[in-house]
Amino acid sequence: MNQSASVKDIPIHQLNDRTSGGVEIKYFKKDEVQKEEPLGAHRDDHYIFFLMETGNASLMIDFDELFLTPASIYYILPGQVHYRIRNGAAAGWFIAIDPLIIPPSCRNVFEDHLLLQKPIALNEEQxxxxxxLLHLLEEKYRECNENPFYNAIVHSLLKAFLAIAASYFNCASNAIARPSRPAQLSQEFKKLLVQNLKTIKSPSEYAELLNVSESYLNEALKKITGFTVSYWITYEVMLEAKRLLYYSQLTVKEVAHSLGYEDHAYFSRLFKRAANVTALEFRIRYRK
Structure with a gap:
């Protein structure tokens, strides 16, 4: 856990606390999963991939319950708040990966979702x-790392898995190898939005950062997602606010300040307009 984070805030699990190689891989068997801590909710500073083999599991990702079934693949992005609900009867693979290791072409696929990514069912061959590949990767991962080619071997096998996974998600989303300009712009906007959410709330500022006009950015977002720049800014701000209200012990005022709103009363009005309940009502309702 990030020691610099407030004890009232959402825990951030850091991969460097568990491994120095930028990757962690393990096969989990049925009934081996330890019990979660209270609430169990946390963020990670890394990607997590699951390859389900047998059984069923479910995860809560940013207020959406996702079901993992046999022969399915799924990933969690850095920063997404999550916890497991049921997986005592499941078996499969868990892979944690430093974002720096993931090739940009693969990251573009994995991050090309303004809404929550979905699990993919694989056929027998896939x-x-x-x-x-993961069995071989684990074998090499467990070997002595004094081999001068250890990192090269592990990272090469890992990148092969990532490329295969990206190809599955790419096909499932009907993406094309050379995304259109609006699709590229949507991807770039999402990355900027996540990075600058607490400091930039203006559509025109995002358009300026992307070197396009505000009207063109709006047109691109509406074409790809059906919604405007303002919608997505509010969506991401409110999602982060809901995470903090539910999973942390921060007061409403502290949540407002952490999201860049000096006027917490204005934030409260904004939240109620977006969520149809006050921030306190949301916290009480979802914590029942």
Missing amino acids: FGQCSR
Whole structure:
């Protein structure tokens, strides 16, 4: 956990606390999962991939429950608040990866979602390929790292898995190898939005950062997602506010300040307009 984070805030699990190689891989068997801490909710500073083999599991990701079924693949992005709900009867693979290791072409696929990414069911051939590759990856991962080629071998196998996974998600989303300008702009906007959410709330400022006009950015977002720049700014701000209200012990005023609002009363009005309940009502309702 990030020691610099407030004890009242959402815990951030850092990969460097568990490994120095930028990757952690393990096969989990049925009934091996330890019990969660209270609430169990946290963020990670890294990607997490799951390859489900048998059984069923469910995860709560940013207020959406996702179900993982046999022969399916799924990933969690850095910063997404999550916790597991049920997986005592599941078996499969867990892979944690430093974002720096993931090739940009793969990251573009994994991050190309303004809404929550979905699990993908694999056919027998696809699952077999992934499973064999992860077995080999784990074997090399467990070997002595004094081998001068250790990192090169592990990272090469890992990048092969990432490329295969990206190809599955790319096909599932009907993405194309050379995304259109509006699609590229939507991806770039999302990255900027996540990075600058607490400091930039103006559509025109995002347009300026992207070197396009505000009207063109709006047109691109509406074409790809159906919604405007302002909608997505409010959506991401409110999602982060809900995370903090539910999973942390911050007061409403502290939540407002942490999101860049000096006037917490204005933030409260904004929240109620977006969520149809006050911030306190939201906290009480969801914590029942």
